[in-house]
Amino acid sequence: MKTPFAALALLAVLGTPALAQDLPQPVKARQGQFNIMALNLGVLGGMARGTVEYDAEAAQAAADSLVAVSSLSQGAMWPDGTDDGSIAGTRAKADIWGNMDDFTSKWADFGEAATAMAAAAGTGRDALGPNMGALGNACKACHDTYRAPE
Amino acid sequence: MRSFLKLLVLAAIVGAGIGLWVTAPNRVDAARFDGLTGDAARGETVFTAAGCASCHHAKGSEDKLLLTGGMEFVSDFGTFYAPNISPHPEAGIGGWSFEDFANAVTRGVSPEGQHYYPAFPYTAYTKMQDQDLSDLWAYMQTLDPSDVASKPHDVGFPFNIRRSVGGWKFLFMSDDYVIEAADNERGRYLVETLAHCAECHTPRNPLGALDKARWMGGAPNPSGSGTIPALTPDKLDWSAADVAYYLESGFTPSFDAVGGHMAEVVENFAALPAEDREAVAAYIKALPPLDE
Numbered sequence: 001m002k003t004p005f006a007a008l009a010l011l012a013v014l015g016t017p018a019l020a021q022d023l024p025q026p027v028k029a030r031q032g033q034f035n036i037m038a039l040n041l042g043v044l045g046g047m048a049r050g051t052v053e054y055d056a057e058a059a060q061a062a063a064d065s066l067v068a069v070s071s072l073s074q075g076a077m078w079p080d081g082t083d084d085g086s087i088a089g090t091r092a093k094a095d096i097w098g099n100m101d102d103f104t105s106k107w108a109d110f111g112e113a114a115t116a117m118a119a120a121a122g123t124g125r126d127a128l129g130p131n132m133g134a135l136g137n138a139c140k141a142c143h144d145t146y147r148a149p150e
Numbered sequence: 151m152r153s154f155l156k157l158l159v160l161a162a163i164v165g166a167g168i169g170l171w172v173t174a175p176n177r178v179d180a181a182r183f184d185g186l187t188g189d190a191a192r193g194e195t196v197f198t199a200a201g202c203a204s205c206h207h208a209k210g211s212e213d214k215l216l217l218t219g220g221m222e223f224v225s226d227f228g229t230f231y232a233p234n235i236s237p238h239p240e241a242g243i244g245g246w247s248f249e250d251f252a253n254a255v256t257r258g259v260s261p262e263g264q265h266y267y268p269a270f271p272y273t274a275y276t277k278m279q280d281q282d283l284s285d286l287w288a289y290m291q292t293l294d295p296s297d298v299a300s301k302p303h304d305v306g307f308p309f310n311i312r313r314s315v316g317g318w319k320f321l322f323m324s325d326d327y328v329i330e331a332a333d334n335e336r337g338r339y340l341v342e343t344l345a346h347c348a349e350c351h352t353p354r355n356p357l358g359a360l361d362k363a364r365w366m367g368g369a370p371n372p373s374g375s376g377t378i379p380a381l382t383p384d385k386l387d388w389s390a391a392d393v394a395y396y397l398e399s400g401f402t403p404s405f406d407a408v409g410g411h412m413a414e415v416v417e418n419f420a421a422l423p424a425e426d427r428e429a430v431a432a433y434i435k436a437l438p439p440l441d442e
Contacts, residue, residue: 042405049395084375091376132399136407140400140416143409149376 023089030077031090033069040065041135044117047125048132054125063114063121066135070111074104084148091148103146110138174316175259180249186284188248193289196282198421199344200275202290204414205232208298217242218296223269225372227358228305230269238295251287258319265315267303268322268358274346276325277339322359329365332436337429345418345430350378350411367440371410384439393431394424 023031043062046052081087083094096103113134120127197203208218217236222229236242243251250261258265258272266272278286328348331338341347352360353369361367368380380386388396392403397419400408408416419427 038405038407041401045399045401045405132401136400139407140409140413143407144413147409149371149378149410 024079024082024087026077026079027082027087027090027092030074030092033072033077037066037069037139040069041132044121044128045132048128054128056122056124059128060118060122063118066114067111067118070107070114074107078103091150093146093148096146103142106138106142106146109141110135113138175253175263175265176257176319177259177263178249178252178257180252183248183252183280183284186280188284188286188288190285190288190292192282193285193287195422196278196286196344197289198418199340199426200278200286201345201415201418202235202286204411204418205270206235208296215293216296217290217293218298219300220298223372225269225358228303230267230303230305231301232270233300234296234298235290236293236296237291238297241297241299242295244295248284248287252283255283255286258315258323264312265319267305267312267315268318271346271349273319273323273360274343274349276323277327277343279339282344318357318359322357328362329433329437334429334432334436336426337431337433340426340430341433345415347381347415347430351381364440366434366437380440381434382437382440383435384441386434390428390431390435393434394427397427397430398424 040062043052043058047054047059078092078096080097082090083092083097084090085094113131117128117131117135120131203214203217205221206217206219207214207221208216209220209222211218217234219232219234221232223232234242237244239245243254246254246261253259253261254266254270255272256276256278258268258270258276260266327338327342329338329342348360348366351366351369352362353364353367355361366381368382368385369378371378388403396402396408397416399420400413400416402408419430
């Protein structure tokens with residue numbers, strides 16, 4: 001039951017002034033979800049790198065939040081006309097809309113990697129490294145193809 | 151506009167006439183390689199660090215080691231396509247000698263004596279060590295052949311005259327290093343020679359050559375929107391450990407994930423020893439700041 005937490009966090013991120021530009025709401029929403037992902041990966045990554053001490057409970061909570069984000073419906077966040085060629089303030093490439101099946105399957109790959117992390121995160125620090133690797137590959141595979149540089 | 155075009159054509163003709171000696175290909179002295187034996191296992195590291203597969207694997211293919219070519223490079227001068235460099239005897243470079251290979255990779259000269267376009271980063275590989283070149287060649291023989299023919303480039307006059315690349319090389323090709331090695335030879339070799347980081351991270355002058363006065367100062371993205379970030383300390387405030395971790399995992403210090411062409415660089419570096427990532431990070435941290 002972590003979805004309400006994710007939804008609340010999403011609202012909190014959306015409310016910050018840094019994101020309060022004149023972007024369409026779906027774009028703000030999807031950028032918000034990515035920032036929640038990065039935030040939680042930071043918790044896990046810090047422990048994996050050893051810059052933060054391992055804490056089973058915090059690791060589990062972070063991994064569960066990733067799973068929660070992965071379960072958010074993406075449909076409403078990616079309307080037509082919100083690619084980087086059409087509006088400013090987004091890095092989403094138009095290719096997404098021409099390859100929606102592939103994009104969706106890359107999102108599902110992230111969900112799988114997040115689920116695997118959630119199954120292992122509470123069991124000890126050693127489990128974090130390989131799962132960070134798998135998550136990183138899932139992020140990279142999508143950004144490689146569908147996100148433009150800043 | 152028209153008079154500008156005429157000038158260009160004139161320049162190309164004059165260049166082709168007077169500059170023959172300048173534009174003639176400069177080949178390697180084969181005696182240099184006497185007594186070298188290539189080690190395929192070491193060659194794999196060279197191949198990975200140099201990112202050969204990033205450009206030469208078939209676009210969209212999962213098999214990064216099938217060097218069919220086909221990746222496109224859009225530039226101000228037209229579109230270039232990476233050729234088939236698999237060991238296939240006709241479609242690839244299976245019929246080449248080691249000397250042919252050395253001339254291509256370190257001099258940008260084809261077996262027929264023509265200049266390659268610098269979309270192929272031989273301007274960086276020119277500093278490759280002989281043993282590495284020999285190991286690389288040994289490794290590439292072990293890859294699978296592909297019978298897919300290379301795609302011709304789509305570039306306009308006068309840039310379709312390969313001869314004019316000779317003048318370009320005369321002006322811009324150099325095997326000098328840009329940054330003092332200090333005590334980090336390996337890091338400098340990886341960054342400036344094998345991994346050719348500057349090809350993307352350094353801006354270019356109007357003739358398409360790297361602006362060494364703005365080394366690693368960031369550049370417009372050649373394939374469309376956005377910019378490639380600067381790595382100089384006035385712009386990049388990451389620690390050396392952050393840079394090394396990024397090259398290993400693809401995560402920035404704020405746990406954003408890498409994208410674009412950099413994702414392939416990270417994929418390659420993730421497969422290299424940790425010391426190599428640390429050496430690159432040390433080089434990046436030692437870059438001089440750019441004062442605007």
